[in-house]
Amino acid sequence: MLFAFSVAPAVSDDTTGSVSTAVAAAISVVRESGLPHRTDAMFTTIEGGWDECLAVIKGAVDAVAAVSPRVSLVVKADIRPGFTGELDGKLDRLEQALAARASRD
Template identity: 65%
Template sequence: MLVAFSVAPSGGAGGGDSVHDAVAAAVAVVRASGLPNHTDAMFTTIEGEWDEVFAVIKDATDAVGAFGTRVSLVLKADIRPGHTGELIGKVERLEQALEREAQLD
């Protein structure tokens, strides 16, 4: 399965609107997990089996909790049993489709 998630603190001291330190703590947890992952400007996507992916997301959420009194968590999952390598495979298939489309123009 693939799970894209975004996690951010709120309600902390300091009143700033930047959450990069909290996000860095979450991404460090994800990267330390050893599971395939990708981080972009909005989400971190992680690939693996249900229990291992959600254990990492819980740990990442806990890490962000240290930065505020509340935590916001957004999840989107692609549950496709029997498929692996989709973190890269889906993007490769998209790029191939774009190339085919460009050749038709």
């Protein structure tokens, strides 16, 4: 299963409005989990089972909640039993489809 999530303070006490310090605390939870993961500018995607992924997401929320009275969380899941390695597998299949399309054009 893949879980893409974004967690951040709903309010920031930084004069620039930056939430990077709180988000860094959340990403530390993800990295310490040992689960396969990828972070980009908008989301962090983790791969694993229900219980382990939801525990990591809760830990990330708790890390942000430690510095903010209000937390925003967005979660999207790709539930596909029997598949692993999809963090890279989905991208590999996409690149193959794009290459096939380019060769037809």
